Amino acid sequence: MLYFIFVEIIAMKIGILGGGQLGRMLLQAAANYTVTTYVLENDAECPAAHLCHQFVLGDIKNFEDVYSFGKQLDALTIEIESVNVEALEQLEKEGVRVIPSASAIKTIQNKILQKNLYAEAGIPSAPYVITKSKSDLQHHLNFLPAAHKLAVGGYDGKGVQILNEEKDIELAFDAPSVLEKKIHIKQEIAILVATNEAGKTAIYPPAEMIFDQVLNLLDYQISPAQLEEKVLWKAEAIALKVAKALNSPGLFAIEMFVDNKGEVFVNETAPRVHNSGHHTIEANYCSQYDMLWRILLQLPLGNTAPILPSAMVNLVGSEGFTGAAFYNGLDKVLEMQQSFVHLYGKLTTKPGRKMGHVTILSSNYQDLTHQAHKIKQLIRVESNQ
Amino acid sequence: MLYFIFVEIIAMKIGILGGGQLGRMLLQAAANYTVTTYVLENDAECPAAHLCHQFVLGDIKNFEDVYSFGKQLDALTIEIESVNVEALEQLEKEGVRVIPSASAIKTIQNKILQKNLYAEAGIPSAPYVITKSKSDLQHHLNFLPAAHKLAVGGYDGKGVQILNEEKDIELAFDAPSVLEKKIHIKQEIAILVATNEAGKTAIYPPAEMIFDQVLNLLDYQISPAQLEEKVLWKAEAIALKVAKALNSPGLFAIEMFVDNKGEVFVNETAPRVHNSGHHTIEANYCSQYDMLWRILLQLPLGNTAPILPSAMVNLVGSEGFTGAAFYNGLDKVLEMQQSFVHLYGKLTTKPGRKMGHVTILSSNYQDLTHQAHKIKQLIRVESNQ
Numbered sequence: 001m002l003y004f005i006f007v008e009i010i011a012m013k014i015g016i017l018g019g020g021q022l023g024r025m026l027l028q029a030a031a032n033y034t035v036t037t038y039v040l041e042n043d044a045e046c047p048a049a050h051l052c053h054q055f056v057l058g059d060i061k062n063f064e065d066v067y068s069f070g071k072q073l074d075a076l077t078i079e080i081e082s083v084n085v086e087a088l089e090q091l092e093k094e095g096v097r098v099i100p101s102a103s104a105i106k107t108i109q110n111k112i113l114q115k116n117l118y119a120e121a122g123i124p125s126a127p128y129v130i131t132k133s134k135s136d137l138q139h140h141l142n143f144l145p146a147a148h149k150l151a152v153g154g155y156d157g158k159g160v161q162i163l164n165e166e167k168d169i170e171l172a173f174d175a176p177s178v179l180e181k182k183i184h185i186k187q188e189i190a191i192l193v194a195t196n197e198a199g200k201t202a203i204y205p206p207a208e209m210i211f212d213q214v215l216n217l218l219d220y221q222i223s224p225a226q227l228e229e230k231v232l233w234k235a236e237a238i239a240l241k242v243a244k245a246l247n248s249p250g251l252f253a254i255e256m257f258v259d260n261k262g263e264v265f266v267n268e269t270a271p272r273v274h275n276s277g278h279h280t281i282e283a284n285y286c287s288q289y290d291m292l293w294r295i296l297l298q299l300p301l302g303n304t305a306p307i308l309p310s311a312m313v314n315l316v317g318s319e320g321f322t323g324a325a326f327y328n329g330l331d332k333v334l335e336m337q338q339s340f341v342h343l344y345g346k347l348t349t350k351p352g353r354k355m356g357h358v359t360i361l362s363s364n365y366q367d368l369t370h371q372a373h374k375i376k377q378l379i380r381v382e383s384n385q
Numbered sequence: 386m387l388y389f390i391f392v393e394i395i396a397m398k399i400g401i402l403g404g405g406q407l408g409r410m411l412l413q414a415a416a417n418y419t420v421t422t423y424v425l426e427n428d429a430e431c432p433a434a435h436l437c438h439q440f441v442l443g444d445i446k447n448f449e450d451v452y453s454f455g456k457q458l459d460a461l462t463i464e465i466e467s468v469n470v471e472a473l474e475q476l477e478k479e480g481v482r483v484i485p486s487a488s489a490i491k492t493i494q495n496k497i498l499q500k501n502l503y504a505e506a507g508i509p510s511a512p513y514v515i516t517k518s519k520s521d522l523q524h525h526l527n528f529l530p531a532a533h534k535l536a537v538g539g540y541d542g543k544g545v546q547i548l549n550e551e552k553d554i555e556l557a558f559d560a561p562s563v564l565e566k567k568i569h570i571k572q573e574i575a576i577l578v579a580t581n582e583a584g585k586t587a588i589y590p591p592a593e594m595i596f597d598q599v600l601n602l603l604d605y606q607i608s609p610a611q612l613e614e615k616v617l618w619k620a621e622a623i624a625l626k627v628a629k630a631l632n633s634p635g636l637f638a639i640e641m642f643v644d645n646k647g648e649v650f651v652n653e654t655a656p657r658v659h660n661s662g663h664h665t666i667e668a669n670y671c672s673q674y675d676m677l678w679r680i681l682l683q684l685p686l687g688n689t690a691p692i693l694p695s696a697m698v699n700l701v702g703s704e705g706f707t708g709a710a711f712y713n714g715l716d717k718v719l720e721m722q723q724s725f726v727h728l729y730g731k732l733t734t735k736p737g738r739k740m741g742h743v744t745i746l747s748s749n750y751q752d753l754t755h756q757a758h759k760i761k762q763l764i765r766v767e768s769n770q
Contacts, residue, residue: 024416028416033726331685334687
């Protein structure tokens, strides 16, 4: 007589802290798998709210909210790093798989800890000193010109102040911060690295980023970045070293500067899917979103190779417009033959708000730049109010 | 003094009748736009249920359910054609945009009306007679060998009976049906055509399909199909003629046979996104799902050109397994460098049930065929019960 073992195959329960556009795109990718998805966010109208099996209204910074959300789950990830780490530490102790680990998030949440990690692991990043208050700056005048970065709470260009000379100290933060010596930036690049729980890694080709000088938001990016071979090797080695130093499974975006001499410095790391990886949805065999699901679901890592080179343009709320969003010129961009439009479903715009992005595929780099500029000219996120 | 007109920009409300895998993939694509999505289906655990803003439990074949679902919406589409057409006719009268139109769905739901449409529009399709009952077959013995197709209710190979000789008449349907003369099929292809409300059309390159002889389900397909130029022209002209004859906006899949002489015959048409267009998610600039949203949202039609040639393999439940689904060999397929896996999130399998699909991209057709066969060998949808 044969006995069969009845193994009930139940979809894994996986939660995301945060329900913004990164959560939205994660959930689009989740629907390629059998998985039960949960989202915690304090806005029931957020971009990801309607795309999960269970939406929970709550504060990702609140211990109780995160803990009670997480304890029902098999695994938990984040789409923004400003989450309650203590709750994640408790959940880890209770056996919930937290990806990235609470300790990696804790390090990255605090720019002082992050810079110390780079220093300890021998990872090149701009020379720095730690300042505890505005008055501390007086002791480091020889460090100027420099960037003053708040240890906690900075995001999308907020929490960073450029200090060129002594009188700028007025503008410095009166809270624990990092004072980073100015680097002569030739190129700004980002590399995504995936690490699974078995310790296997996969690395994406670098993206090169061009920033809007006014809003300090990504203007457009090109991927794979066109780098000298020795710079590419250095950047890849550094990105892998960062992922290793963080000692956590997950998907990490390592932002780096390249100076005039071809030296590479880590700017900062995000322990999650990232704006610099939007293009991977269409341009790479395995998107950053798919890659994170493979890690969460304990499936093999995917292929990071590009299908075609790409450009990516963020659609941000235009200056002077606040209210119900209207995408002026959307039709023109949708008519472009190699463009892929992603709107994040946000009903209201404000200056600088990330409202969507457009990816362009082309084997010709000049064409990519041309089309990126064309998109910047064609489309404006405005409002009728 | 200036007066501003306050125009409230509200996301369009669009509903889908049916919540299977086609609805699921439609909703993945919807999240690239600002749109409020609704699904009607009589199974709260269906593949699309958790991916819309509002899921409504109800029967898509029931007048009241479809009517009350539709009357709150700006536009309505389908992911399966067996829906209540009377309700759609009433909704059209009341100003709801129904895409495809109720009249197109009505024609396609009934194989007799569908064949008559082809005949009236001069669209080549297999010679046929209409039979009202099994006894009618006696008058058409000279028509054998033939395919006997139920006028209403056939789906995925059900409702079709091959009649080779007189004794097979036993197997014929005792209900209104079409008796179609056998064609010597050399190739089976499908072409997607998109038509918007302004009457503009876009046509996709044909896909060539290979069917499983036992289950009569798609085995794998290659796109673009490798056709003689004159066959390609003929097939494209016929596909456009079908879309025109249906006289409706929407996305249409026209399945065709090519015989040994290079003649092209329409087999049947689906007035919706279709299995034969799954590959367009990764292989074409504008996927069939994105294309339908462009039509529904009154945005410009997209680019149907392929990025790379592709193969697509359906993952169907293996014979002998019914119960909680287990994807034996999934890891191996996920490790293939050019594969894109889509699972439909169905928790239980049964023989022949469509559980997912895998798309492969490659510029080399031999490689596509090789990889499609490899996937067929590597993965099995089984169960542990």
